[in-house]
Amino acid sequence: MDKKLGLSALTALVLSSMLGAGVFSLPQNMAAVASPAALLIGWAITGVGIVLLALAMLLLSRLKPELDGGIFSYAQAGFGELIGFCSAWGYWLCAVIANVSYLVIVFSAMSFFTDSPEKVILGNGSTWQSMLGASLLLWLVHALVLRGVQTAASINLVATLGKLLPLGLFVVLAIAAFQFERFHFDFTGLSLGKPVWQQVKDTMLITLWVFIGVEGAVVVSSRARDKRDIGRATLMAVIAALGVYLLVTLLSLGIVPRAELAEMRNPSMAGLMTTLIGPWGDLAIVAGLIVSVCGAYLSWTIMAAEVPLIAAKHGAFPRSLSRQNDRGAPAASLWLTNGCVQVCLILIWLTGSDYSTLLTIASEMILVPYLLVGAYLFKLARGLKKPTVTLVSIGASAYGLWLLYASGPLHLLLSVVLYVPGILLFLYARRGGKASQPLHLAEKTLMAMLMLAAIPAMWMLIGE
Secondary structure: OOOOEOHHHHHHHHHHHHOOOHHHOHHHHHHOOOOHHHHHHHHHHHHHHHHHHHHHHHHHHHHOOOOOOOHHHHHHHHHOHHHHHHHHHHHHHHHHHHHHHHHHHHHHHHHHHHOOOOOOOOOOOOOHHHHHHHHHHHHHHHHHHHOOHHHHHHHHHHHHHHHHHHHHHHHHHHHHHOOHHHHHOOOOOHHHOOOHHHHHHHHHHHHHHHOOOOOHHHHOHHHEOOOHHHHHHHHHHHHHHHHHHHHHHHHHOOOOOHHHHHOOOOOHHHHHHHHHHOOHHHHHHHHHHHHHHHHHHHHHHHHHHHHHHHHHHOOOOOHHHHOOOOOOOOHHHHHHHHHHHHHHHHHHHHHOOOOHHHHHHHHHHHHHHHHHHHHHHHHHHHHHOOHHHHHHHHHHHHHHHHHHHHHOHHHHHHOHHHHHHHHHHHHHHOHHHOOOOOOOHHHHHHHHHHHHHHHHHHHHHHHO
16 A cells, blocks of 8 residues: 655645746746736735635645545535536646646757757657657656555655756846846836736736646645645645745846846746856756656646546546555546546647647636635634634635636636536436435536536637
8 A cells, every 4th residue: 555645745746736837937927017016016915815725725634634635525525516526627627738738848848959940859849759758758657656656756756856956046046146226127117008006917817827736735635644734735835936936036137127038038047047157057947947847747647646536436536436556546547647648649749739728728627626725614614713714714715716817707618618528427427326415406507507608618719
């Protein structure tokens, strides 16, 4: 049987799942939409919100230690079988599509070493060579996770330390080269032609995604050695990630002017490192990006396979997905997850299509489970009469609503299309009286509404 995960492994899992490719492009992404003043306000709002969400997860892990299915269990316990399933389905689907994007990004980054203007080998990650390499990496990680989650988590701990090295080097060099006059020039962003508050809102669309993965320890809570470590790991990883994001974005504005930084090619941190230490700078950052994305991919593979396993144990997914091997790895769920990833890789190669819209829509689905975490804590807080718990629950719920608003209601509507096949799977899993309890009228009504809403949503999606 697989060993349990300790505090360091859980913290590395959460931190690695958040620190993926995005951090290496943050300098340009932020400089393109916001001034230093707007960045300070934006990170303050995001920092408070994400810490409240982490605190909500910490409190739930203490108040309801028996709910070891994490996000899925919270949604199911608080709002019923259907909402619990939708939370698990949305999260799993987002994880699958995110894993596809990680594999594409890895080989797109590797093209830095293999491609030239005369000869394209890996390209943007959609060539047949990239697809072959991505498939090999996919099944290598698959074999690794089958050896046990503890083994994969130990390797992930090393990968997390590996990705922090180039980030740490960048921060140290950026501090040495930082010029306050350059940072303070056009502090409120008059050259952007937008008020500071609009700039702040624009930063939310970026900061929104860099913290996805905050729920990592909660997702694998059934494998934690000590339930108290779940909340601790989440909070520690959030604070560490927030510190990295703050330093990377703010220090960058003291190295080159904001307008110049906004025009840099991504990963923009590579261009900044070239400014700091010469031609070897971009090499160090691209290598760091590859290690970082591989580490994030390993974390997300563990998390993606865990969700169907837990949901199957509770009857929301087909029972066959609850099978584990003799090392305690979620074998059946892992085969399903990576089989879907492989199909997506082949489709990307055959069509050469840009799936960024699908990735955005799927990412929207992960925000609903975040909102349900705060909402479930609020539901519990009403019976506890503890002001601290109530305040955290209100704050986390408000932040969850803000995330949905900032990311765009249109994409939330379009995500309905992806729920329909999930509902069919849900009904299949409950066939023949296998469900623990019958669906309520409200749940049946919600299913009908989702299916009806999928018709105009599909029409809009085709028309994009």
